[in-house]
Amino acid sequence: MMEWTSFDTWIVVTGMLSAMACALLGNYLVLRRMSMMGDAISHAVLPGLAIAFIVTGSRGSLPMLVGAILIGIVTAFLVQGIFRLSGLDRGASMGVIFTTLFALGLILIRQAADHVDLDPSCVLYGAIELTPLDTYLVGGFEIPQAAVTNGAMLLFNLLFVVAFYKELKITSFDPALATTLGINADLLHYVLMTLVAATTIAAFESVGSILVIAMLIVPGAAAHLLTDRLGVMLGLSLVFAALAALLGHVGAITVPTWFGFRDTSTAGMMAVMTGVLFLLVFLFAPRYGVLSRVIQQARLALKIVGDDILGLLYRFQEMAATGTAPMHAGDFREALKQNWPVRMALWRLSRRRWVRRVENGFILTDEGLRQGRGIIRSHRLWESFLCGKMGYCETDVHTPAHHLEHFTDEKMQSRLEDAADRPGQDPHQRAIPPAS
Amino acid sequence: MAAQAQANRQSSSARVHALTEDQRRRLPLAIQDLTVAYHRKPVLWDVDLAIPEGRLIAVVGPNGAGKSTLIKAALGLIPRASGRVTIYGQPYEKQRRLVGYVPQRESVDWDFPVNALDVVAMGLYGRIGWFRPVARAHRRRALEELEKVGMAPYAQRQISQLSGGQQQRVFLARALAQDADLYFMDEPFAGVDVATERAIIALLKELKAAGKTCVVVHHDLQTVPTYFDHVVLLNMRVVEAGPVDTVFTEENLKKTYGGKLTLLSQALFEYSKDPRLPSGTRGGGAL
Ligand SMILES: Nc1ncnc2c1ncn2[C@@H]1O[C@H](COP(=O)(O)OP(=O)(O)OP(=O)(O)O)[C@@H](O)[C@H]1O
Ligand SMILES: [Mg+2]
Numbered sequence: 001m002m003e004w005t006s007f008d009t010w011i012v013v014t015g016m017l018s019a020m021a022c023a024l025l026g027n028y029l030v031l032r033r034m035s036m037m038g039d040a041i042s043h044a045v046l047p048g049l050a051i052a053f054i055v056t057g058s059r060g061s062l063p064m065l066v067g068a069i070l071i072g073i074v075t076a077f078l079v080q081g082i083f084r085l086s087g088l089d090r091g092a093s094m095g096v097i098f099t100t101l102f103a104l105g106l107i108l109i110r111q112a113a114d115h116v117d118l119d120p121s122c123v124l125y126g127a128i129e130l131t132p133l134d135t136y137l138v139g140g141f142e143i144p145q146a147a148v149t150n151g152a153m154l155l156f157n158l159l160f161v162v163a164f165y166k167e168l169k170i171t172s173f174d175p176a177l178a179t180t181l182g183i184n185a186d187l188l189h190y191v192l193m194t195l196v197a198a199t200t201i202a203a204f205e206s207v208g209s210i211l212v213i214a215m216l217i218v219p220g221a222a223a224h225l226l227t228d229r230l231g232v233m234l235g236l237s238l239v240f241a242a243l244a245a246l247l248g249h250v251g252a253i254t255v256p257t258w259f260g261f262r263d264t265s266t267a268g269m270m271a272v273m274t275g276v277l278f279l280l281v282f283l284f285a286p287r288y289g290v291l292s293r294v295i296q297q298a299r300l301a302l303k304i305v306g307d308d309i310l311g312l313l314y315r316f317q318e319m320a321a322t323g324t325a326p327m328h329a330g331d332f333r334e335a336l337k338q339n340w341p342v343r344m345a346l347w348r349l350s351r352r353r354w355v356r357r358v359e360n361g362f363i364l365t366d367e368g369l370r371q372g373r374g375i376i377r378s379h380r381l382w383e384s385f386l387c388g389k390m391g392y393c394e395t396d397v398h399t400p401a402h403h404l405e406h407f408t409d410e411k412m413q414s415r416l417e418d419a420a421d422r423p424g425q426d427p428h429q430r431a432i433p434p435a436s
Numbered sequence: 437m438a439a440q441a442q443a444n445r446q447s448s449s450a451r452v453h454a455l456t457e458d459q460r461r462r463l464p465l466a467i468q469d470l471t472v473a474y475h476r477k478p479v480l481w482d483v484d485l486a487i488p489e490g491r492l493i494a495v496v497g498p499n500g501a502g503k504s505t506l507i508k509a510a511l512g513l514i515p516r517a518s519g520r521v522t523i524y525g526q527p528y529e530k531q532r533r534l535v536g537y538v539p540q541r542e543s544v545d546w547d548f549p550v551n552a553l554d555v556v557a558m559g560l561y562g563r564i565g566w567f568r569p570v571a572r573a574h575r576r577r578a579l580e581e582l583e584k585v586g587m588a589p590y591a592q593r594q595i596s597q598l599s600g601g602q603q604q605r606v607f608l609a610r611a612l613a614q615d616a617d618l619y620f621m622d623e624p625f626a627g628v629d630v631a632t633e634r635a636i637i638a639l640l641k642e643l644k645a646a647g648k649t650c651v652v653v654h655h656d657l658q659t660v661p662t663y664f665d666h667v668v669l670l671n672m673r674v675v676e677a678g679p680v681d682t683v684f685t686e687e688n689l690k691k692t693y694g695g696k697l698t699l700l701s702q703a704l705f706e707y708s709k710d711p712r713l714p715s716g717t718r719g720g721g722a723l
Contacts, residue, residue, distance in 0.1 A: 031548060087475075163567055170558050173548045177610075180511050180537045181562035182529075228594035230549045 008249065010132040010144050015245035015270055017150035018203035019215045023241035024157045025196050026216035027234055030224060031172045036091050037079070037193065038216030040098035042200045042209045044075040046105025049204075054112050065201050072197020075101065076190055126208030126267050146206040153202040157195060161234065164188065169230055207267045214271040215241055222274075222281040225288045244273040304406050305345040307375050308336055310354065311405070313364050314372030326361030373433045378408035380426035380433075381416045387427040388420055394427045410435060452484040461525030464489050464618040464649040465510065470519030472502070472509045478517070479505050481673045487618075490647045492640055492663065494654040494680075497670035498693050503653045504540060506670065507620045511537060523618060532562060536616030538607045540623055546596040552606045553578050553591040559613030581609040586635060601632035608639060619643065619650045626655065637663055660684060 022038075029037050045068040052067025075097055082093040131146035138148065161168065167188055171178045175185035196216070203212045223236035248270025256264045283291050309332055316327055333342045346362065349355045354368035364372055382401035386392040392400070408416070413435065417423075425431055452468045460466050465487040472480040480502045487493055495503050508514045510521050512528050523531040536559070556578040557570050564574060582588045585605040590598060595606065604624055611619055624636055640650055640663070651668075654660060660667055660680065667684050669675040669692040676688045 031545075033545070166561055166564065166568075166570065167566070169550070169554075170561055173550060173555075174539070174544045174558065176508075176511075176513050176539050176543060177537060177558060178561075179513055180532065180535065182532045183561065224549060228549050228551065230554075233549050 007132045008253070010147060011128055011266060012246050012249045014131050014144060014147045014150060014206050015128060015249060015266065016242045017147060017154050018207050019211070019219075019241035019245045019270065019274075020238050021150055021154035021157050021199045022203055022212055022215035023219035023237045024154070024161060024234065025192065025199055026218075027220035027223070027237050028168060028172055028192060029196070029216060030220040031230075034090060034094075035217045035221075036094045037076075038196065038200070039213050040079060040094040041072050041075050041193070041197050042204070042212045042216075043098040043105075044101035045071050045197060045201060045204070047071060047101050047108055048105075049201075050105050050108035050112055054108065064205070065198070068201035068204070069194065069198050071101070072200065073190070073194050075197070076193035080189070126204065126206050126211065128206045128208075128266050131206045149202045150206065153199050157199060160191075160195060168192070207270070211267045211271045214274045215244075218274040218278050219244070222278045225281050225285045240274065240277050244277055245270050247276075248273040301341060302345050302348060305336060305338065305341045306349055307406050309342070309345055309349060310364070310368060310372040311375045311379065312336075313355065313362065314369065314376050317364060317369075317372075318376075326358055326363050328361050332362075370436050373436055374410070374413075375405055377433045377435065378405040378413055378416075380430060381413060381420060381423075382408070383426045383428070384423040384432070385416055385420040388423070397427060452486050455486065457525060460522055462489065463487060463522070464524060465651065466520075466522045466525075467510065468520045470506075470509060470521065471517045472505055472514065473517045474514075479672060480509065483519070483674050485668060485674060485677055487649060487651060488666065489649055490644060491649060491665040492644050493649070493651045493666040493668060494660050494664040495651060495668045495670055496654055496657065496660060496692065497675075501671045501692075503670055504622050507537075507622055507651070507653065511535065511620065534617045536611040536614035536619040538611045538619065538621040538624055541600065541603055541607065541626065546603065549594065551592050551594055552582060552587060552598065552602075552609075555595060555606050556581050556609045556613050559610040562614070578609075578613055581612045582606070584612060585609045585639065601628040604628055605632060605635065608636060612639075617648055619648060619652075621650060621652045623653050623655060657689065 026038060029035050048067040048069075048071030049064055051071075052063040055067075056063040078097045079090070079093045082088060082096060083090050086093070088096070128146075132144045134145040135142040136145050136148050137143075167178070167183050170181070171183060171185040171188045178185045200212050200216075203215070207215075219237035219240035220233070222240055223233040226236055227233050249266045251273060252264050252266040252269035255269075256262060281289065283289055286292050312332065312335055313327060329343070329346060332346065333339055336342055346355065349368070350357060350362075352367075353365055354371055355362045356365050356368075379401050382404045383397045386397045386400060387394060417432075423432060452466055455463070455466060463486055465485065467483050467485040470480060470483040470485075471478055479500075483506065495506065497503055505514065509516045509519075510528070512521075521528060523534055528535065553575060557574055559581070560570070560574050560577065564570060579588060579591055582591050585608050587602060587605050587609060590602060590606075595603060598606065604626075608621075608624060611621070625633055628636065640652070643650055644665075652664070654664070661684060664680055666678065667680050668677040669683065669688055671692050671694070675692045676683045
């Protein structure tokens with residue numbers, strides 16, 4: 001079994017802090033449909049890092065941070081500028097900028113790498129496993145430098161989002177209105193982008209660009225699937241980010257060993273975990289999830305089959321002389337040309353006590369009779385209306401009436417009755433049952 | 437007729453130029469020599485407008501005439517190439533509180549995680565000020581505005597789950613929350629049913645009764661005389677502006693729409709001017 005040390009704790013804490021710092025701002029990128037901006041900035045900062053390195057000759061955090069923030073701001077301005085002036089959409093403008101800057105950064109790093117060792121792959125994956133080695137002494141505790149930087153960044157972002165909650169909301173939703181109210185949407189946009197750049201860099205060193213991009217976008221996107229409230233979305237995204245960091249590290253040190261490999265990159269695994277969390281949400285979210293949509297559709301289908309069974313039973317009871325044998329499950333399957341849905345619908349109707357099983361057949365209970373009568377009433381009212389008012393002829397009214405009967409409530413029935421001049425019989429001279 | 441219209445136009449522009457500062461202060465909106473260009477392509481030329489107080493004003497013109505642009509330029513949302521805009525005698529930046537704005541419905545992202553009440557509360561942000569949260573009193577106020585447009589039962593609905601007409605009502609409620617004196621509305625009647633249209637027009641009349649001024653971009657020529665007092669006919673320039681009675685003539689419309697005034701809309705237009713219609717459904721003085 002794996003061994004958990006204070007090293008692992010610090011790795012997880014650092015991962016959580018950087019993930020949460022990114023996710024918080026990422027919500028606004030998602031909402032402003034600027035998800036690519038995270039991508040753009042995190043790639044575009046590369047030349048900033050390289051230049052800072054070349055100028056100062058050190059890999060210290062401060063020059064890196066300054067270089068990256070500067071270039072991050074430049075990116076935001078360039079993207080906005082191209083977007084405004086060229087008429088390209090935002091995505092394309094970002095694409096143009098970040099690929100160019102990224103390429104420039106790679107060239108610069110190649111240049112720099114000839115002199116000192118600066119590893120491009122470090123940029124992709126970061127080196128979170130090494131972060132606990134670089135520590136600060138804070139109040140007598142040894143705290144990894146990366147945890148301090150990312151923690152500070154998270155705190156700062158939290159303050160920003162809380163202080164400007166209203167303003168961020170309105171400028172993201174309706175920048176025109178914000179501007180007319182005197183809230184400078186452009187300024188807030190650049191402040192936000194600057195913070196994204198700073199957060200990206202703070203997280204960069206420890207977790208690398210892959211995780212930064214994942215954390216900027218995925219937690220927010222997943223949270224958006226789960227809620228219709230902005231505040232809840234922000235909170236959920238933080239939870240996802242923290243969870244992904246924890247699961248990512250645990251996964252990185254356990255999963256590969258099951259298959260006899262050495263443990264793998266924690267940052268990579270954290271990014272994978274955000275993807276896994278997103279997938280789960282995507283499948284199981286109560287309203288927007290795939291599964292719930294499938295279930296809703298199945299429910300509707302089942303309701304319709306159930307309605308049809310009730311209608312059949314009502315018609316049967318209407319016509320059959322007393323003492324006739326009740327309808328069998330097989331009769332329904334044959335009449336409705338469906339097998340499993342009919343079985344399930346029958347089970348559902350029995351459970352609701354709308355039908356009762358007697359000597360291998362089914363009859364309506366009192367409540368079932370009421371329901372069946374309602375459906376037949378809708379059906380025959382629609383037939384009368386379609387025939388009398390809309391110019392359908394007697395032979396082709398059945399199908400549309402059959403569709404409409406499932407979505408006709410009592411109020412609509414009574415309106416329909418008035419609209420069809422209160423017919424007593426449908427076009428086939430069958431009595432229209434009264435409202436119950 | 438044409439000569440008279442020309443004289444009319446000149447006099448209207450002369451009016452704006454000759455305004456004393458005192459007269460300006462009493463005008464909700466005065467626009468002088470406004471020119472707006474996107475990428476050096478001018479879309480509005482030399483617009484002169486003096487909008488009187490307490491009236492409902494329709495802005496009418498074909499697609500792409502620059503109606504939305506006129507509103508956006510007046511609100512400072514897009515830069516103007518030249519010209520001067522005053523709201524009650526002062527530049528817009530000083531008079532924000534006096535102005536309410538209902539943008540075209542397509543201009544926002546309806547999937548945004550906010551409900552109807554949140555959106556209406558946004559109309560209050562200007563008054564709430566920086567660093568302060570939306571308090572319970574503000575929410576109560578927003579709910580009142582939703583009630584006025586018959587949307588209170590939908591206060592907690594996420595906005596994409598509202599119908600187009602309901603979304604439009606939410607936008608109106610938000611404008612009401614702004615509690616302005618001058619309202620700009622960009623096609624509030626677009627894609628709404630008869631009931632919502634009636635509700636909106638009732639609201640406009642209430643605003644007018646309270647002495648507010650509404651500048652409304654409108655597409656349905658047939659209803660212009662019934663709904664509005666004044667009309668601005670716009671097609672890159674102001675073709676004509678003034679009271680509906682005198683300005684809303686077939687000839688001016690032809691000039692505005694060029695060949696685009698279809699037979700149908702002409703017929704509708706003639707219908708709307710038909711003297712046999714019951715009073716109150718006809719334009720101008722009846723309002
Ligand atoms: N952001 C923009 N960039 C470039 N051109 C624009 C932009 N917005 C509008 N235009 C152009 O300006 C002109 C006026 O547009 P505007 O939106 O004001 O028209 P409109 O009268 O509101 O039309 P509609 O009835 O379709 O709403 C059009 O020719 C349009 O193509
Ligand atoms: Mg428009």
